[in-house]
Amino acid sequence: MNAPEKSCTALGTLYIVGTPIGNLEDMSLRAIRILKEVHLIAAEDTRHTGKLLHHFQIATPQVSYHQHNWQARTPELMAHLQRGENLALVSDAGTPGISDPGFELVQACVEAEVTVVPIPGANAAIAALVASGLPTDRFCFEGFLPAKGKQRHTRLAALATESRTLVFYEAPHRLGQTLTDLADTLGTDRPLSVARELTKLHETLWRGTLAEAISHFQAHSPKGELTLVVAGQTMPTTPILSDAQLKTQLQVCLAQGLSRSQASRQVAHDTGAARRDLYQLTLELANLKSSAHPPPGIGGRDELQS
Ligand code: SAM
Numbered sequence: 001m002n003a004p005e006k007s008c009t010a011l012g013t014l015y016i017v018g019t020p021i022g023n024l025e026d027m028s029l030r031a032i033r034i035l036k037e038v039h040l041i042a043a044e045d046t047r048h049t050g051k052l053l054h055h056f057q058i059a060t061p062q063v064s065y066h067q068h069n070w071q072a073r074t075p076e077l078m079a080h081l082q083r084g085e086n087l088a089l090v091s092d093a094g095t096p097g098i099s100d101p102g103f104e105l106v107q108a109c110v111e112a113e114v115t116v117v118p119i120p121g122a123n124a125a126i127a128a129l130v131a132s133g134l135p136t137d138r139f140c141f142e143g144f145l146p147a148k149g150k151q152r153h154t155r156l157a158a159l160a161t162e163s164r165t166l167v168f169y170e171a172p173h174r175l176g177q178t179l180t181d182l183a184d185t186l187g188t189d190r191p192l193s194v195a196r197e198l199t200k201l202h203e204t205l206w207r208g209t210l211a212e213a214i215s216h217f218q219a220h221s222p223k224g225e226l227t228l229v230v231a232g233q234t235m236p237t238t239p240i241l242s243d244a245q246l247k248t249q250l251q252v253c254l255a256q257g258l259s260r261s262q263a264s265r266q267v268a269h270d271t272g273a274a275r276r277d278l279y280q281l282t283l284e285l286a287n288l289k290s291s292a293h294p295p296p297g298i299g300g301r302d303e304l305q306s
Contacts (some may be wrong), residue, residue, distance in 0.1 A: 012039070014109050015088040016153070017100060018095045018121020019218045021225075024055060024201035026122045032056050034119050039085040042077055042138040044092045052090075065089065070101050081114045088119075095123045099143045099169055128195035128227035131205055132165070139165040145178060156185045163232040164252055172222040179217065182230060182289050191231040197224040239272055247281050254282065278304040 006078075016035045020026040035058045036040060042065035043049035049062060065073050079228035080087055091100035125141050142159070145168060146152040159166060170178050175194075182190070195203045202224060206216065210230075246267060253263035264278035267285050 004191070006197060007165055009083060011112075011114050012083070012085045012087060013087065013115045013117055014081060014105065015117050015119050016096050016106065017088045017090050017119040018123065019049075019052060019090050019093060021093045021122040021124050021127070021167055021198060024052075026058065026199060027052075028119070028121055031119050031121055032058065035060055035090075037086070038088040040077075040080055041088045041090060042073070042105070043090050044096075048092050049090055055179065060088075065105070067101055068117050070104055074105055077105060078108055078112060078114070081109065082112070093122070093124075095121060096264055098125065098141075122199065124169065124195070124198055124225065124227045127198045128205075128229050129167055130167065131195065131198075131228055132193035132229035132230055133207060134165045134191065134193060136165065138163075138232075139167055141167045144169050144171075145181075147174070152181070156181055160185050161165065161233055163234075166228075166230040170226050170227040172226060175217055175222050176214070178228070179214045182228075182246060183214060186210065186230065186233070188214075193229045195227045195229065198221060198227065200224070214273070220306070243281060246271065246273055246278060247285055250278060250282050250285060254285070300303065 015038060017031050017034055018028070018030065033209060034057070035053065041049065041053070041060050044064075044066045046062040046064050052058075053060070053062070063073070063077075067075065077087060088106060089096045089102055091097075091102065094100070096102035097106065108114075129136055129139055140162065142155070145155055146173045168178070171193050182192075188209060190210050192208070192210060192213060194206040194213060194217075196202070196206070206213070208216065229272050249267045249270065250263050253266050254260070258266060260279060261281040263282060264275045267273065267278050268275040
């Protein structure tokens, strides 16, 4: 759909434009066209984006929009949109709004009923995830962990039982501490992938456990941009059955003539439940039965054998 993007209508449109995370070949044809057609580009760093614009021969003027000026800048950008001018938002790399400025401007547009159009492009989290070898069907993006203190501790604790694949951004000088904290919270055996310098000349994908990562990156100090993809907590393969369900299975075995010990062993094998707990349930079954019709000889004769 090639609508005339520069025509002034009642309200302008905000385009959220993804740009490369290293490799300029990842710039989409649509991103180039939109950046050429809009009236103004709001960029996280105008000098940085200037190089990208120069490369693709884009002459559109820029204005800065970053974490230190977004509050003052948002009403100015909204005024452009309300005059009917179209704007593009870009960050230094990847997708604006993903650990980059953008959310507040989009929110202001939504409130003012200004149309927002995403122009999808590169994103480090998705690139790292799909190459990690870890499950991609359910994942959660955690961005940068808080650097320290209670906030970091609380965020990590909340992830301890997370079963979705976890994706983090991290700076190289903080990698060692983050791996150690993740190992303390999630366990040293947890698999992960560390994606470094994606789409660039020195792209590497390291895979192993948290314990292996700690020793590897102690020996090879990491450089460049890093994204961590960590496996979620594995669910037990056999569903956890209730005591009532386990008792039903035990009763079937007992009715077939197995002793309490043999029935416990059989049901433990079938369900993964602990044999000692199952034996206890057989005693409860026997007690129920004895209180209804006390049978002779219950108790003490059929001990749990190892
Ligand atoms: N908005 C960007 C995106 O869509 O991916 C992310 C911006 S965030 C400020 C920058 C962080 O993303 C880096 O510190 C690093 O963790 C990750 N990152 C960016 N480029 C990367 C690359 N080429 N390889 C690996 N990780 C990268």
